[in-house]
Amino acid sequence: MSFFDKMKKGVSDAGSKAKSLVEVNKFRLNIQSLEAEIQDRYKRIGQAVYQSTSDEIGSEPELDQKTNVSIVQLSQEIRFRQQEITALNKKILELNHQKSCNKCGRLNQLEVKYCSECGHEFTQVVTIDIVAERAATENADFTCSKCQEPFGQNDRFCGKCGASRQ
Secondary structure (H helix, E strand, C coil): CCHHHHHHHHHHHHHHHHHHHHHHHHHHHHHHHHHHHHHHHHHHHHHHHHHCCCCCCCCCCCCCHHHHHHHHHHHHHHHHHHHHHHHHHHHHHHHCCEEECCCCCCEEECCCCECCCCCCECCCCCCCCHHHHHHHHHCCCCECCCCCCECCCCCCECCCCCCECC
16 A cells, blocks of 8 residues: 555545544534423423412422423423433444443443443344345346355345356
């Protein structure tokens, strides 16, 4: 690899890392905004409950139907924002090539099979695209002479073993 190729690769890597960092920071700003909205909802719930009490010390709040509806709506808004925060945190982990252990919460590299803190085994989610697999099989004119894997229409080499289509 020549000096210029190495330099080009380094610049490209730096650019992709910078782009990832910008996205992570954008997600973190969104999380801060959502957390501020949650605090506002908590404050409004507290105000609604406080306003439903009488001026007597030790009196129980008497929540009318309108106040109850308002509290339920604010609570639902809080839960919705908490779900958004969870999704954004998951995206941040993906951008950083990390995953969180469901058992202990430790951050681990994406490719590890076991948690480095507690030894919990990560389960892998395997998805099979049956439609794409069927289309590739139907469009295959030939199969590989080495491994019998079907070739796609435009494939020159086998995707499984690397053999030439011939």
